[in-house]
Amino acid sequence: KKEEKKQIRVWCDGCYDMVHFGHANSLRQAKALGDVLIVGVHTDEEIAKHKGPPVFTQEERYKMVRAIKWVDQVVEGAPYVTTLETLEKYQCDFCVHGDDITVTADGIDTYHMVKKAGKYREVLRTAGVSTTDLVGRMLLLTREHFKRGDKEYSVALEHSSNLGTDSTARSPYTGCSQFLPTTQKIIQFSSGLSPKPTDKVVYVAGAFDLFHVGHLDFLEQAHAQGDFLIVGLHTDLEVNRYKGSNYPIMNLHERVLSVLACKILNSGNTMTTEDIVQRIIAHRLEF
Ligand code: CTP
Structure with missing residues (x-):
């Protein structure tokens, strides 16, 4: 009997404010690294705390990310700093982000924990749009x-x-x-x-x-x-x-x-x- 191949579950997270094709392109590349794509979207409160209030509300942002064709599941209110617990909770094998540094209000790399654990992959950020x-x-x-x-x-x-x-x-x-x-x-x-x-x-x-x-x-x-x-x-x-x-x-x-x-x-x-x-x-x- 053929053994069933384990599905690779990929995690992405972000603000996804004023969703543009740069966001979509990063999700496309992330999905290509595995089989199932789970995307965590931060709350308004969390974004306001770390980089200033978003233009679109969390409900609007959840809906927009859910509408992107490479997204299998949206996790509402994902924490700003990605933890190993979050990856485990959604059974994700690794986390994917664009090749730009994201920091908290205190200047800490939001991916330092997943990077240390070797559960971090990078995709190319799309030039010319933000x-x-x-x-x-x-x-x-x-x-x-x-x-x-x-x-x-x-x-x-x-x-x-x-x-x-x-x-x-x-x-x-x-x-x-x-x-x-x-x-x-x-x-x-x-x-x-x-x-x-x-x-x-x-x-x-x-x-x-x-x-x-x-x-x-x-x-x-x-x-x-x-x-x-x-x-x-x-x-x-x-x-x-x-x-x-x-x-x-x-x-x-x-x-x-x-x-x-x-x-x-x-x-x-x-x-x-x-x-x-x-x-x-x-x-x-x-x-
Ligand atoms: N992203 C990308 N290319 C862009 C813009 C964003 O690949 N031109 C990626 C980021 O690297 C990240 C994801 O989209 O992995 C979500 O980004 P987000 O948290 O919403 O914020 P920013 O990176 O600040 O995007 P923007 O500057 O457009 O707000």
């Missing part, structure tokens, strides 16, 4: 964040005949490949499913800027109207045309990743990578 950065984009009223994003995307579009395979696209700014990481990330975030012929397909479109609980509620309601949900995203220029000011705060690529990180687009109701790219191009042309 709650602080997003708040900065909102308050400074800069426009560069989306303008640059749009130009980078145009670079990708010129090579659209070779979508997904083209490694020659270069950023005009840095000379580095811009297109490949973008496409690769979309592939990593997407589940590549198409609707069945009998599925009732629901289509919604919007900006989905700074993806939040309101968007999540809306997508849940839209999904409940049918079997397969397709989400279209407006281009940066279009969003700016109707919202003005410094909107969108996140560029199209960032907004696509936020939507794709949702569980609701995972269970037989998301589009394929090719569809996403086609749709992005279609929207650029339509609007």
Whole structure:
């Protein structure tokens, strides 16, 4: 008789305030290190004590983390400093965090205990996004964040005949490949499913800027109207045309990743990578 392989249980914890694709990407990488992903989310009180009050309430933050497709279980009110007792309580084999140091109000590394016990693994923090950065984009009223994003995307579009395979696209700014990481990330975030012929397909479109609980509620309601949900995203220029000011705060690529990180687009109701790219191009042309 074949012996059953033991499931590896992975623990992550954090504030997950203004959930963005950087958080989602760390949870994706964490899940890939095992089989089951358990995520501890701190209370408002705990966050206020160690780094200042969060923008979103704990109920909102729990809901957002629960909605991320790689998350199997959310532990509400996890302690700020990760203890071995917590790992044991949820039968987790190790704890995963991004490669940045997190400290308590007293300057203590929040992972010192799990590190000492050899139960700590690191994943790469996603560059270019953080709650602080997003708040900065909102308050400074800069426009560069989306303008640059749009130009980078145009670079990708010129090579659209070779979508997904083209490694020659270069950023005009840095000379580095811009297109490949973008496409690769979309592939990593997407589940590549198409609707069945009998599925009732629901289509919604919007900006989905700074993806939040309101968007999540809306997508849940839209999904409940049918079997397969397709989400279209407006281009940066279009969003700016109707919202003005410094909107969108996140560029199209960032907004696509936020939507794709949702569980609701995972269970037989998301589009394929090719569809996403086609749709992005279609929207650029339509609007
Ligand atoms: N994380 C990441 N990449 C980012 C931002 C966060 O990989 N760009 C990871 C962190 O390393 C951590 C997890 O997401 O493992 C939860 O982070 P959180 O406690 O919410 O706080 P921050 O790291 O401060 O995230 P932010 O700066 O965006 O608030």
